[in-house]
Structure formats: C-alpha cells, structure tokens
Amino acid sequence: MKQFRAFVRKEFYHVFRDQKTLLLLFGLPIVQIILFGFALTNEIKDSKIVICDYAKDDASQQIIRKIEASNNFTIKKALMSHQQIEQAFKAGDVKLAIIFPNDFYDDLTHQNEAQIQIIADASDPNTATTLTNYATNIIKDYQASLINSQPTLQIRTETRMLYNPELKGTTNYVPGVMALVLLLVCVLMTSVSIVKEKEKGTMEVLLVSPFNPLLVIISKALPYLLLSLINLGIILLLSVYLLDLPVKGSLLLLVATSTLFIITALALGLLISNATATQQEAMIFSLMGMLLPTMMFTGFMFPLENMPIALQTVANIVPSKWYYIIVKSVMIKGLGFSAVWKEVLILLGMTVVLLGISIKKFNIRLA
Amino acid sequence: MADVTLDRITKTYNKGQTKAVEDISFSVNEGELFGLIGPDGAGKTTLFRILTTLLLPDTGTALVNGCDVVKDYKKIRSQVGYMPGKFSLYQDLTVEENLQFFATVFNSSIEENYDLIKEIYVQIEPFKKRRAGNLSGGMKQKLALCCALIHRPTVLFLDEPTTGVDTVSRKEFWEMLKRLKVQGITILVSTPYMDEATLCERIALIQAGAILSIDTPQGIIEQFPEKLYAIKAGNMSQLLQDLRSSSLVATCYAFGEYHHITLTEEGEQTTENLLASLKEQHAEVQLSPTKPTIEDCFIKLMQAS
Amino acid sequence: MTDEVVISTHQLTKRFGDFVAADQITFDVYKGEIFGFLGANGAGKTTAMRMLCGLSTPSSGEATIAGFDVYKETEKIKKNIGYMSQKFSLYEDLTVLENIRFFGGIYGLSDRQIKEKSEALINQLGLASHGHKLVGSLPLGWKQKLAFSVAIFHDPKIVFLDEPTGGVDPVTRRQFWDLIYAASDEGITVFVTTHYMDEAEYCNRISMMVDGKIKALDAPITLKQQFNTTSMDDVFFELARGAQRGD
CATH class of the missing domain: 3.30.70 (Alpha-Beta Plaits)
Structure with a gap:
C-alpha cells in the first residue's frame, strides 16, 4: 500500500510539473465548452416569423404587438390557416411560427389557462432553440403583466420542432464534448505516460522490482481517473452555469456511468501502450484510432441514422456511442437508470473485455 | 558459491532471424566484481535483461542467487539491483524524490540502508532539491547508482554505466564500485571501454553474441599467444x-x-x-x-x- | 597538413543568460589537420562545435570557417563542411544507396556525379553487395564507416565528427581511423571529439576544454612532456580534475 501511494504521488508530480500536459488536460474541455457557449449565446436579430391568429382578440393582439416591438423578430406574414405554415417554412426564410387558438382570451379569463403553439424550423437547431426562447420570454412577460389582476392565470406554450424534433446539435454538443474529452484525455494520457517509461528506461527498473506489474498499471491509471473526474466536474459546471444546461436526471447516475466510461478509456489506453514502443507511436495511435472514430461514430457530429447500415454497425463497437446515449438520456432528458441499463450493460461488457485483453497482454517482461 | 550462473543461453530476435547471443555459459562468484566487455551489439544488454528476468531466453537456463530467471522471476526481482543502459531516472522529480520513490517501490526506505549509499549520496546531497534533469552527467550516474542500491541488493547489474561519461567521472565511478564490493555485493558490469577491464576481478570478452574468453584480466593477457x-x-x-x-x-x-x-x-x-x-x-x-x-x-x- | 588556416576563431564566446558555455575560445586549425577536440562532460564542446558549424550564433568574438564568417555566411559554411555524430548519421529505414543519393542530393551534386561516386564509395568500403540493404540492418561499425564516407561525399573542406567511434569494436575503430587518415591526406581537415584517449594520440594536435575555456592546445607528445607523463589519460585527468561544472 505504501508503494502504491508513493507511485500515485509520483504520477501526480509528473502531471503537475508538465505544464503542456496540464494545458491539454484542462484547457481542452474548457475551450471546447466556451467556444460552444459563444455559439449559443449569439443574439439573433430580425428573424422572420409568421403568425397565425385564430383568436384575433385583445390578448393575442397585445402579444403580437410585443413581438413586433422586439428587435429579435420581424413579422413577415400574418397567415390565416395552419396549412399555410408548412408552406411558409418550406419557402425558406421563415424560422418560426406562432399560433393563437380560437377563444384565446376567453380561455385565459374564464379558465385561467390558455395555450399558444410555437413551431420552429429545427433543421438549424441552434437558431430554433434561441428563437423559441425569445418567443417564450415575450409571452411570459405578457403573463407577468396580467398577474396583478388575475394572479392564477397561466399561458402555456407548446413548442414543436419541425424537421429535427430531438434538436440534434445544440444540447447534444455537451454530451459529445464529454465523450470526446474523457476519451482523449484518458486514452492519450495513460498510453503516453506508460510508453514514456518504456522509452526512458525507467520501466525496466520498475519491472525488476518486487512491485507487482499490475499495480504499476493501476497506479498509472488512477491519477488519470481522478483527473478525468475533475475534468468531468469542470465540464458539468461550465454547462450548468455558462450554458444554462442543467443536469436533469440523477447526478449520481451521471457520475457513475462516466466513471465506467473513463475506465473503458483507460483500458483502451493500456492496450495502446502495450502495442507501442515510443511516445510518438502512442500519440498517433490514440489520436487516429480514438479521435476519428469518436467524431465519426458517436453521433453528435454526424447523425448515425443517416449512415449506411454497415457504418451503423461499426458505430456499435465504439464505446463513446453508448456513453453518448447514456449522457443524453440522463443529463438532457432526465431519464433514470431503467432507461439506460442496456447501454450501461454494453459499456460494462466492453470495459471488462478491454481490461481483460490489456491485462492479459500486459508484459511482465520486455518484448 | 556461484551467485550468477548461465548455462548455454541462446536468444534470438525477430522470430529467430537476428541472433543476439548464442550458447553463452559462465558464472559469477559471490562478492565478485565481474565485467562483461564488448562493443555495442555484442549482446551485453541482452544477457543483462535475461539475468534480470526482463527477457526469456530461447534455450538454456540461468540462475541468480540460486533462483531460475524464468520460474522464480518474482524472487529475483526483489533481490537484485539493476541500472539499465539508457536509465535516465525521472527527470522531472528531484534527487530526493527519485531516491524516495525507488526506495519505496523496492519495499525499503532511505533510512534503512543509508549506510550503504552514504558515501555516494553525500556527494549529491547538496543538490537534493534539484530536479534530476538538471544534474550533470556524473551526478546523474551517482544518483542512478544510489537508486539501484537503495534496497541493499545481493547482486547489482550495471549495464554500461560509464558510456558517454568523461574520464574523470569514469574513474570516480569505478572507485565507488570497488568500495561497494567491500560490502559484499556481487557486481556485474558491462562496458565497451576495454581499458576498464583491468578494474574488474574477472571479465568475459564478448563479441557478436559469443564469449571470446573468460578469465581474470591478467589471465587473459597472459594467454596472448605471440610476442607483441x-x-x-x-x-x-x-x-x-x-x-x-x-x-x-x-x-x-x-x-x-x-x-x-x-x-x-x-x-x-x-x-x-x-x-x-x-x-x-x-x-x-x-x-x-x-x-x-x-x-x-x-x-x-x-x-x- | 599545410599552413593554410581553415578554421580560425578569436575570443569566440557563447552565453546563455548568465552562463558562459564557451568562453573566449581562440585557435586556428590548418588544412588537412586532424584536430582533436577534447573536454569533460559539460565543458562546452557541443556549444563550440555548433558555432563552428554555423548552427548557433556566437554571443561575441570572431570566427571564420573555410574562409566564411560565422555570423553572416552560415549557408556557405554549411556547404563546405561535413558533419557526423554518433547519434544521428544516416536514415536507418533507407538503403545504403538511397542514403548516399539523398545526402549527395542535398549538397547539390548532379545525378551523374552521385552515381559514379557512390559506386566507388561502396566498393571502397566493401559494401558493393549491400547497396540495397537497409542501413538499419548493418552492423554498427559499418554504419559508422558509411556515415563518415557520406559526410565527406561532397568533398567538404572540413568534416566535424562528434564521438564517431563510441561503442564500436576495436578493429572497426581502427578501420575508421584509416578513413580519417585517408581524408586528411586528401586535404580534408578533420575536427573530432572522442572519449577514447588512444584516439587523442592519433590527432596532429588536440585541445582540452575545461569549464568553457581552452586550457591546453598542442601536439599530444608536447602535452605529455608538459605534464611530465606518458599517457594522454593522465593529461586529461590533470586538466579536467579541477572542472567546476558538468553537463
């Protein structure tokens, strides 16, 4: 145990004394998240919308005037019917439609509750979310101005995303970055740090010590497990406080599944370090072998459904695909373990197999 | 009693295509300072790696402290000290941290065997807070020796400890080895510098994977067949x-x-x-x-x- | 060896911050001379050699290499020198002939010249049947001899050798020196560093660098007389013993 502690301490010295590695370790997620944050908070001005007002009463007119006053929107057409909306979307430049039902004001005053439907063109998910938020805010404003006279009334907005109902791209970016960063950091760091010892000749001395070679590996992996958890924390904090993207489901479940994924990645790193002899090789293997498939087959950059069946099958062996599904379900959709147990099981199986192979293949000797 | 015995050791690389060492047999006695002398590529490192259980021989057997290098590798690993040829310590750890780390990994502590390394360590102690990467070549070598000795090994394997080091540091290093020998540690050292051979008690001359001769330096010189x-x-x-x-x-x-x-x-x-x-x-x-x-x-x- | 000076330095100095790596080095080396450049680890040999090869700009002082100034004419210097070190010499994953063609090419030799000369070269080294073998598969001694021949392939005025014989077997080491002598006979100046003291004896003159300064410079025999000893080892030891710094 004393040996183990000494070893882990040594690994931390290595990490903290190597500024470049630290930069890579913590800079990468921060930069990615912040870049994304900017993409999201970009204000959109004078976006063309259409309004379909079946009610034509005081309330709907007041809301429309508020919308007109906002510099986010320009009302292009006041359409008469539902059917014309889809045509307007297909015609191109219209991004959002707001529909007031018949008897909007009546419902509001008599039942204390009324509905407004917002339909957005979600083929550009980023814009769609932003515009929907703008519109919802305006409606909420109006609701707030009525609260003095009728405190209990409520306007519900029903949002529909056309063409891309799951809004792929926006909220999905954060789980994507999580998968990418965790995988990259764990695989790259473990493989490089082990291969570095081989290259420097220190591995020879470690092998010729009474220290169990497996413990060498575990104590190499442990610091990166901890660092990756810190990384995970940073990503989550940034996404909650910078991007307003809360963790809807159980935080514990998210952290637990992330830890599982980190271990998968560490096992992969270990496997690479067994197969390579120089830091360069390990780096190339990690980047080419991990980064590319992760980008391609995780689903956050290119929707998997659109790929040929063969590639979809390939995607099934990429661990980050499953992790991505889990994070999306837990973090974005707020689902519980019952919804992701299959994916967790697949990931667990992969981890066991990878760890098994890398431990079996780990050399207690040279060559 | 022999401390290290090699019996007809052969090792090849690349699936038998490259012959590293062939049919090597010799033994080193307890407490002996034994030199393996030969140029680069002669097979010195291969032999050292076999003896330190890092490589498996193709054929032949080898014993260290009476333990088989294949079967009893765990036992050997807790008993020997090894300084590989390209051993460079952890450059980003300080002198003290390096020594502390290796002591702990070898289930020992600096205090426990301080008497063994004291003479060498006092020379680098003024720099104990310095990172190993910033030490001079001679000092690195001394630190590496301390790290290899810190668990009081019975057999010490030093693979080309003086390569690339200037004459003055080389002389100092051999002085240190002589003093260690007095402590009863068996030492196997390899070197490409022929002039260092006379500093060993017995030597094996090795070339192209084969032993040319084994004897005391004096004995080898006496066997020179002609008048020179x-x-x-x-x-x-x-x-x-x-x-x-x-x-x-x-x-x-x-x-x-x-x-x-x-x-x-x-x-x-x-x-x-x-x-x-x-x-x-x-x-x-x-x-x-x-x-x-x-x-x-x-x-x-x-x-x- | 003639009186024509090919390397001339005057108070050549290189500072890294407060640290003076090479301190007011002054010496001349003649055409065809074998000049041994010795020193303890960290004495500043590498720094000095880099300046002479035009790879590093001096902090102060003057030097001309093959008649060219080390400050302004580094490109011309590089064309007129050859360089070989123990660590980097040839590409292991190219064949013997590919290496020769490559290095001939970067020094601007024509294809015809390269073809003629490379044939002569591999015959002379006894490598005729190995021309298409990867350099990595050759024994170390052959590699070093080949590397030297490639370093002087473009007929440079000076060739710099950084520990060319480290770890080489004693017979090949001597064959290597035969090549050095042959080059010197052709008028190429050989500037060599080594850890083997017997090799210091083969040099026409040697310089000893200690703590960035040149502490001694003369023919081996004169130095031995000066220190009242019969071996170069003792000379080296006497001079380097007081060294304050290492690498």
Missing part, C-alpha cells in the same frame, strides 16, 4: 601502411602513441632486418617488446573466431 612489439616513428600514418605491407609483420594496429605489431616466424628471426629497412624510410624509429593490453587480446580473439 610497440613501434613508433616520425610519421605514424606512413609507418602503419609500411608495416602492413611488410611480409615480416603478421598484424599491425594503431595503439595511441605506438603501433602494436606481431611478427611472422620469419620476422621474429630477422627483427634487425625489419628495423633496418624501416629506418631507411622513417626517422626516429623505436621498436621494443611490450605487454599486451586487453584490447590487444580482444582484437586477437576477434580475429581468431
């Missing part, structure tokens, strides 16, 4: 060419200030003739019998094999 002469003249480069073309000279090699030559049978009987003919072309010719060095013996054995 040292010769010099004003123009050494020209002299070398003339000697090579002479039918009276069997072998001729440059050895620093002199050329070392052996003569043919005819040459031995007519040394005066050789001298006379050389004096016609060269100024200040001096010829005298000389004692062979290990390098002379190595060359001789290399050519015989």
